[in-house]
Structure formats: structure tokens, C-alpha cells
Amino acid sequence: MATRTATYPPASTTAATASSPTATTPKMRQYKDFLTPSMHRRFTNASLAMLAVCYIEAVFMSSASLFWRFLPIGMTGVRTLLLFLPVLAVFVIRLSRHHIGERNTTSGLETAFQLVTSKSAWLSLGWYLFSAYFFGEVFIWSKGAKGHLGWVDEGRSYERPRLNENPILLRTLFGVVAIAQTAVHWYFDYDGVTVSDNEGSSAKSSDVLDAPLPERSIRTLSDRALPLLKWCFQGTILSIATIGFVYFVFMRRFAWGSAYWIGSTVLTLPYNSGPPGLTHAAGLIWQAFSSCLLLLLLWETSNAVFSFYISQPPTKKGYPLTGAIKDTAGTPIARSEDPNGSLLAGLKSKKELSKSFALWELYLICTSFPSRRKSLFKDVERAQSSTWQQISGLCLAELEAIRTRIHIALAPTNGEAKLAEAELQRRQYESLVSSQQQQHSYGLPKIANKGVAVDPRVAIPPPAGTGSVAGNIAKSVGQHPGAQSPLSPIATKLAMKAKQLGYDRALTAEQRAQLSPQGITARVNGALMSMLRSPVGIPFRQPFARVAQVAVFGVPNSHRINILHAVRSLTALVLASKTEDDYGQVSHDIPVIIRCFTATINDIQSSLAQLTPSWTDVDFDPQNPASRKVESIDEVTNEIKRGLEQILLEFGEYAPTMGLTRMDMRLAKEAVGKGMGSEMVKVR
Structure with a gap:
């Protein structure tokens, strides 16, 4: 590998002088033509x-x-x-x-x-x-015929x-x-x-x-x-x-x-x-x-x-799918006019298979094919932008998609919190207005308007004509504006019928409590929870891990492997740019990469902490932090942390010249977490 003696990062003018306005882009084949x-x-x-x-x-x-x-x-x-x-x-x-x-x-x-x-x-x-x-x-x-599997069974000689x-x-x-x-x-x-999601260290270096x-x-x-x-x-x-x-x-x-x-x-x-x-x-x-x-x-x-x-893997005879193919003697047997353009077309593809295999090939190129990786930095003559800028943008888009999905998943939770807060403020306002009206009212309040203090240890049947438990249940339904009935219409009719016949006058206090809306609700909830805990309720459960994976990796299929390939490819390119990027174009995007990695780590961790578990998750323990641990999500988070840590260790000393503030570096270090060792370079 060629080494550079100039101070990193190099001047930004070299990239501009390297490209010619009359340069022509070679004919490009679509990625599907290779796949x-x-x-x-x-x-x-x-x-x-x-x-x-x-x-x-x-x-x-x-x-x-x-x-x-x-x-x-x-x-x-x-x-x-x-x-x-x-x-x-x-x-x-x-x-x-x-x-x-x-x-x-x-x-x-x-x-x-x-x-x-x-x-x-x-x-x-x-x-x-x-x-x-x-x-x-x-x-x-x-x-x-020997297997006796013909359409007709002839039977014995005397049988039909x-x-x-x-x-x-x-x-x-x-x-x-x-x-x-x-x-x-x-x-x-x-x-x-x-x-395959193997680490780049397991790949060949040739x-x-x-x-x-x-x-x-x-x-x-x-x-x-x-x-x-x-x-x-x-x-x-x-x-x-x-x-x-x-x-x-x-x-x-x-x-x-x-x-x-x-x-x-x-x-x-x-x-x-x-x-x-x-x-x-x-x-x-x-x-x-x-x-x-x-x-x-x-x-x-x-x-x-x-x-x-x-x-x-997306390879042919041991070489990248979109690159030149050579035989065992090193003689080219197949050439690609624009291998990087074909790879970019695959990364931009709307089809799931093409995009996933293109990201996989990019990961192999960045970790196992040094000569092809160098060409990604040298290809700066494209119409829209350089190959590096397009690749980095497409890889960062995978991380931005994580943040978008997380914000959408947390939006209903935030909305419910706002509604609960608004409802609390409304009730407080109604209580304040009611107390003010009582202060300005004339005369004493009627004794009949006050509730009767009943000792729960003594079951005293209510006097005739003063109502009953069933009647109170029926009257309590729909008294508050916008309140939903805790009882079904059939249960309401039964309660009204019980009031008319006076059945509840002979009930004990415990029986009347069971017939109350709260008692019926508790019994229904208990039956539902028992059903969910049984094998019959397994299909109806929504475990926290599955809900979190949907929020982070998307639906209907997980994008986990694409995210891993994008993070590892981008990290490998950034680390290799110190010796292979002759035009210094990567240095301008390192602050964006560090901020994106940091924000993604923080969003994933905050989503695991804020995501509300489903009531059907009977195995979730709010007191146990391990209930919010999801192995697949932790794997992706650790991979992003590892990439961010490597970038900070390699380019931390150039932070001021690249436009990174002390706040950016502090947030990045906090996202990576403790245990980075004494090799972390302090911002000067």
C-alpha cells in the first residue's frame, strides 16, 4: 500500500482538480445483469x-x-x-x-x-x-403388480x-x-x-x-x-x-x-x-x-x-460479482466496463434481493478485496457525485431508516401520554370549578346528596326505595361525557332486570362487590391473563422482543443483515481512507458519520427504555432490566458502537480541523460507553 506523508486530512482542492469536465462515464450494466x-x-x-x-x-x-x-x-x-x-x-x-x-x-x-x-x-x-x-x-x-397397489384387486379365484x-x-x-x-x-x-453476517476479520485478505x-x-x-x-x-x-x-x-x-x-x-x-x-x-x-x-x-x-x-456470497470464481473475472493464471476472462456504477445501481435498487446482495458485495469488497476498495475512492468522475459520497449516503440511509422507524413506533406512546396529561388537566379544572360553585352556592348542601359511610365489615342491606347495587351499576354507565361503558349491553340489561326484581337485596357485600363494574372487570381481566399464560394464548402474545425488533428492523422482513453490512462497510472504508483516499474526500463526511452513528445508538437505547410493552406479554417483568434486553438489537447496537469507537480512535485528533465540536465528541464517547481504554485521544 502506498503511504502518504502529508498531514491528514489533505486539502479539499485536490478532488476538484482531479476530475475533468469533459470526462465520460463508461457504459454501465445494471446490477441485475450480474445477479x-x-x-x-x-x-x-x-x-x-x-x-x-x-x-x-x-x-x-x-x-x-x-x-x-x-x-x-x-x-x-x-x-x-x-x-x-x-x-x-x-x-x-x-x-x-x-x-x-x-x-x-x-x-x-x-x-x-x-x-x-x-x-x-x-x-x-x-x-x-x-x-x-x-x-x-x-x-x-x-x-x-407385486406391490398390490393397482386400481383393481382381483382377489381370489372365486371372488369378484x-x-x-x-x-x-x-x-x-x-x-x-x-x-x-x-x-x-x-x-x-x-x-x-x-x-452470512460473519465479521470482516474472518474474511480473506487476498x-x-x-x-x-x-x-x-x-x-x-x-x-x-x-x-x-x-x-x-x-x-x-x-x-x-x-x-x-x-x-x-x-x-x-x-x-x-x-x-x-x-x-x-x-x-x-x-x-x-x-x-x-x-x-x-x-x-x-x-x-x-x-x-x-x-x-x-x-x-x-x-x-x-x-x-x-x-x-x-455474491462472487464469481472468487471475485466480486460486478468486477473483472480472472482465471487461475491471472488472465482476465470477463471484464466490467463500470463495476462501481453497477454496484451503485444495486445499492439503489428497489428490489429487496438486488439491494441485499449489493450491500453484501460491498461488505466483501471493503473487507476482502483491497484493490477493488481503492477504486471506490478514486472514482470521482460521476455525474451526480463521487462513488464514495453515494456509497456513504446509501449506507447512512440504512441507519436513518432505523431512527425513522423508532420515531414512528414511539409516536403512539407519546400521543397517549399527551392525551393522559390533557385528561388530567381537564379533571383538575372540573374539580376547581365544582369547588368554586359550592363556595358561592346559597344554603347548606342537602344531606341526601352525601354518600352513606358503610362499614365494610358489616353487611347492611339498603332500605327499600333507596336504590340497589344493580341500580347503581346501571345508573353509573354513561354519566361522564366520553366515558365508555365497562359492561356489555347484555350485562346492562341483566343489571336493570336485577334492580326491578330486587335480587341484590339478598346479596352479601362480597357478592355485591363481585357484581360491581370493578369486580366484573377484574374477573374478565383475570380470565384473559389465565388464557394468555396457557399454551392456547401463545399466538395472542406480543413479546417485548418482537415488538422492539419490529420497531428497529422494520416489517414484514427484518433489515438486520443489511444494517450490519452497511455499518461494517462504512467503517472499513473510513478506516482505509487514511492511506487509500488520495483526494481527501472522506474527511469531509466523517463528522456526519460520527453524528449519525451517535444518534442511532442513542435512539435505539432510548427506544428500548421507552417502548411500552404490550399487556399481552405475560412474561415481561417491569422490575427486571433484563426484560428489555433484545439480543439481535444488542448485536446491531454493539456493531455500531464498535465502528464508532474505531473511527474515534483513528480520527479523534483531527476533530477540530474536521468540524467536530467538543459536544459532538462528548456525545460520541458517551454513546460508545465506558471501557474504550486509555487509547482514546482527547480533543485538543
């Missing part, structure tokens, strides 16, 4: 891997001799291609519903509502049903042919397993693409990431093979145990009638007298177990393979 071919390669690799899995299952299904069973040319090869169609159905689901980041909702009920009202979610159920149906037909066809119920049970099993797999797919959010993809794929998939097999085995046992009850209790008549209607259109069947019963039970149990296990393995492996390949 789309990369996704095609990933899809092809995933398809080839799943073809191998389909071949293994085709060999297992075959009932031929050992030679013909393993020979790809023949029925095993045909069966392999047919089994690949259910795999393609899973790939269609993943391609249509994939997203970057974790699913972000405040409660399980909200997640379920989003899934139920989503058209693509129901389409995923349709694709799983199609996949299960096609797999079942291939399995039944593979077993042939009849519709075979065994394949009906198997097809019903495949449909039930497809519905269960869809629910698992939704619950565990298989559509989420996991993006200009090439030379880990071969086949080796990484084999190693990763082999590590997941045993847990995946265990999961599918458990699912198979549960499915076999469930299908007997579901089929014979709920679905047997419907499945038999549907199969008979379909079979009678192409076959000559006897009169439909109902299901005759299962035959060859031992073989049927083994067929149900093996077919269900193979189907679950096919689905789970398809999802695992697709997730592995789709979440690979």
Missing part, C-alpha cells in the same frame, strides 16, 4: 445436486435385479427424471416466496393472518399437493374384482403429509434466505476467495444429513401414527367415493357397496413408511440444497 446469471448458476447447481438425490431414491424404489437397479439407462433413469418434477415444484415455491432476512411480526396471530391472506402462501400449498400426488403416482407405478383400497390409503397419506409439510414450511419460514464451491457444498450438506434424516424419520413416524385415525374417522368415505367415481370412468367395477377393507396389511405398512420417508427426504433435501446455493 440474474448468478442466480441461474445457483439454480443449476441445486438442480444437479437434487438429480443425484432423485437417482438414489429411484434406485431404492426399483424392484429390478441388482444390475438394472443401478443402471441409469433404463427404468431407473426414467424414474429419476419423474422424481425430479416434485423437486421442481419445491423450487417454484422457493423462487416465488424467497426473501432476505427473518420474518418480522409482533405475534404469532399476526404471522398467521399474513399467511392466510397471502395468495402465494396458498399457492405453496397447491404446489406441495401436486408434488405429493406426482410422487405417489411414481411410487405406486414403481411397485407394480373390486376397487383396491390400499392405494387410496397411500394417496390420502401423501395428501395429509403435503398439508403438514406446508404448515412446517410456513412455521419455520423456509422461504427466508440466510445471508483479492480472491478461492474456496471451491463443490467442496463447500459437499461438506455443508454432509453436516446437515444426519439431523435432516432424523427430522424426516420423526415426521414419518408421526404421519403413520396419525393417518390411521384421520383416514378411518374423517376421510375414508370421501376418499373411497372419489376414487370409485374416477375408477368407474375407465374401469369396469362392481356396484359401489362401500370400502371392503385393506389387504396385505404388513406390506402396506412398510410401503406407507418407506414412501413417506422418501417423500419427506425429497422435500427437506430440496429446501436445504436450495437454501445453501441461494445464500452463497
Whole structure:
């Protein structure tokens, strides 16, 4: 690396003289022109891997001799291609519903509502049903007549042919397993693409990431093979145990009638007298177990393979996706006319996938590709602004989005506080006016207007004609302007009826207290809290952690990984600018970066302290500070603190010349917190 002897920061005039007004920007390709071919390669690799899995299952299904069973040319090869169609159905689901980041909702009920009202979610159920149906037909066809899975059961020589119920049970099993797999797919959010968030220190320092993809794929998939097999085995046992009850209790008549209607259109069947019963039970149990296990393995492996390949870094042959590609000898085999322009187009993209992968590529460039990182500082001849200014602005926009979401989340809380304060002032004013009116009134107040002091230890029934508890309840509803009735209309009618009949005259004080509005409200609240604490109330809870994550990371999917990549990329660029920024353009933006980092840290911490927990969060303890700790938010906050600390340690001595005041430095140090060590440079 080239070093500079001039005092940092350099003069601002160098950047202006470096650019020429007649300079032309080279032709730029959009980021999608790089990302789309990369996704095609990933899809092809995933398809080839799943073809191998389909071949293994085709060999297992075959009932031929050992030679013909393993020979790809023949029925095993045909069966392999047919089994690949259910795999393609899973790939269609993943391609249509994939997203970057974790699913972000405040409660399980909200997640379920989003899934139920989503058209693509129901389409995923349709694709799983199609996949299960096609797999079942291939399995039944593979077993042939020896498996006793034909449409017609010939029976013994003296019996009439009849519709075979065994394949009906198997097809019903495949449909039930497809519905269960869809629910698992939704619950565990298989559509989420996991993006690496490793630290920059773990990345290579060279200009090439030379880990071969086949080796990484084999190693990763082999590590997941045993847990995946265990999961599918458990699912198979549960499915076999469930299908007997579901089929014979709920679905047997419907499945038999549907199969008979379909079979009678192409076959000559006897009169439909109902299901005759299962035959060859031992073989049927083994067929149900093996077919269900193979189907679950096919689905789970398809999802695992697709997730592995789709979440690979945005590189090609070890180089950044938008940069020049070289072979093993160092000879360029692919060039990009304007790699930085293509990267900027990806960072500005409105599509979630393009923007996330562009931020990921920027992070890799800033931490693992020094030569490409230097080009980001040298590219100052753009029409709008330099590459550095656009990148820094886009990275800071991720942090500004956090602050915007936090302010929106806290706005209802602030509004409620203002309304409560206004209501308190109104009541105080009404009390003051009432006392003044009593002072200026003539005569003594009537004794009947005063309440009767009743000893709660003695239950004295009220005299006849002076009202009752039920009557007081009914009269108390709606006496204050704008007050809402604590009782439902039915409860109000019952209270009025009780007043007319005089039932409450025979009630004890405890019973009258239970019938009061406060007592009814307490009983209803107690029942609600008991329900929320039970397993039934889990979907209705809104835990504080989920509410805070929605406020900080956004909806419907979390932007956490994009924020981490933006913070780490910006920090790496600022630290590298001291030796690589020949034009000194970064020094003018360091105050803005420090202030933005500081404000973001303060807003996140204040949001965790001010955010009001939902009343449905039965596990929240107001007295325990750990209840307001959210691990994912703390991770992002610590990353911003780490970046701010590194920038302050590197450029703290230049604070006065860069325009940073003592107040800015003090707030930044307070945001970072104690424990920065004695290396922190004091502001001169």
C-alpha cells in the first residue's frame, strides 16, 4: 500500500482538480445483469445436486435385479427424471416466496393472518399437493403388480374384482403429509434466505476467495444429513401414527367415493357397496413408511440444497460479482466496463434481493478485496457525485431508516401520554370549578346528596326505595361525557332486570362487590391473563422482543443483515481512507458519520427504555432490566458502537480541523460507553 506523508486530512482542492469536465462515464450494466446469471448458476447447481438425490431414491424404489437397479439407462433413469418434477415444484415455491432476512411480526396471530391472506402462501400449498400426488403416482407405478397397489384387486379365484383400497390409503397419506409439510414450511419460514453476517476479520485478505464451491457444498450438506434424516424419520413416524385415525374417522368415505367415481370412468367395477377393507396389511405398512420417508427426504433435501446455493456470497470464481473475472493464471476472462456504477445501481435498487446482495458485495469488497476498495475512492468522475459520497449516503440511509422507524413506533406512546396529561388537566379544572360553585352556592348542601359511610365489615342491606347495587351499576354507565361503558349491553340489561326484581337485596357485600363494574372487570381481566399464560394464548402474545425488533428492523422482513453490512462497510472504508483516499474526500463526511452513528445508538437505547410493552406479554417483568434486553438489537447496537469507537480512535485528533465540536465528541464517547481504554485521544 502506498503511504502518504502529508498531514491528514489533505486539502479539499485536490478532488476538484482531479476530475475533468469533459470526462465520460463508461457504459454501465445494471446490477441485475450480474445477479440474474448468478442466480441461474445457483439454480443449476441445486438442480444437479437434487438429480443425484432423485437417482438414489429411484434406485431404492426399483424392484429390478441388482444390475438394472443401478443402471441409469433404463427404468431407473426414467424414474429419476419423474422424481425430479416434485423437486421442481419445491423450487417454484422457493423462487416465488424467497426473501432476505427473518420474518418480522409482533405475534404469532399476526404471522398467521399474513399467511392466510397471502395468495402465494396458498399457492405453496397447491404446489406441495401436486408434488405429493406426482410422487405417489411414481411410487405406486414403481411397485407394480407385486406391490398390490393397482386400481383393481382381483382377489381370489372365486371372488369378484373390486376397487383396491390400499392405494387410496397411500394417496390420502401423501395428501395429509403435503398439508403438514406446508404448515412446517410456513412455521419455520423456509422461504427466508440466510445471508452470512460473519465479521470482516474472518474474511480473506487476498483479492480472491478461492474456496471451491463443490467442496463447500459437499461438506455443508454432509453436516446437515444426519439431523435432516432424523427430522424426516420423526415426521414419518408421526404421519403413520396419525393417518390411521384421520383416514378411518374423517376421510375414508370421501376418499373411497372419489376414487370409485374416477375408477368407474375407465374401469369396469362392481356396484359401489362401500370400502371392503385393506389387504396385505404388513406390506402396506412398510410401503406407507418407506414412501413417506422418501417423500419427506425429497422435500427437506430440496429446501436445504436450495437454501445453501441461494445464500452463497455474491462472487464469481472468487471475485466480486460486478468486477473483472480472472482465471487461475491471472488472465482476465470477463471484464466490467463500470463495476462501481453497477454496484451503485444495486445499492439503489428497489428490489429487496438486488439491494441485499449489493450491500453484501460491498461488505466483501471493503473487507476482502483491497484493490477493488481503492477504486471506490478514486472514482470521482460521476455525474451526480463521487462513488464514495453515494456509497456513504446509501449506507447512512440504512441507519436513518432505523431512527425513522423508532420515531414512528414511539409516536403512539407519546400521543397517549399527551392525551393522559390533557385528561388530567381537564379533571383538575372540573374539580376547581365544582369547588368554586359550592363556595358561592346559597344554603347548606342537602344531606341526601352525601354518600352513606358503610362499614365494610358489616353487611347492611339498603332500605327499600333507596336504590340497589344493580341500580347503581346501571345508573353509573354513561354519566361522564366520553366515558365508555365497562359492561356489555347484555350485562346492562341483566343489571336493570336485577334492580326491578330486587335480587341484590339478598346479596352479601362480597357478592355485591363481585357484581360491581370493578369486580366484573377484574374477573374478565383475570380470565384473559389465565388464557394468555396457557399454551392456547401463545399466538395472542406480543413479546417485548418482537415488538422492539419490529420497531428497529422494520416489517414484514427484518433489515438486520443489511444494517450490519452497511455499518461494517462504512467503517472499513473510513478506516482505509487514511492511506487509500488520495483526494481527501472522506474527511469531509466523517463528522456526519460520527453524528449519525451517535444518534442511532442513542435512539435505539432510548427506544428500548421507552417502548411500552404490550399487556399481552405475560412474561415481561417491569422490575427486571433484563426484560428489555433484545439480543439481535444488542448485536446491531454493539456493531455500531464498535465502528464508532474505531473511527474515534483513528480520527479523534483531527476533530477540530474536521468540524467536530467538543459536544459532538462528548456525545460520541458517551454513546460508545465506558471501557474504550486509555487509547482514546482527547480533543485538543
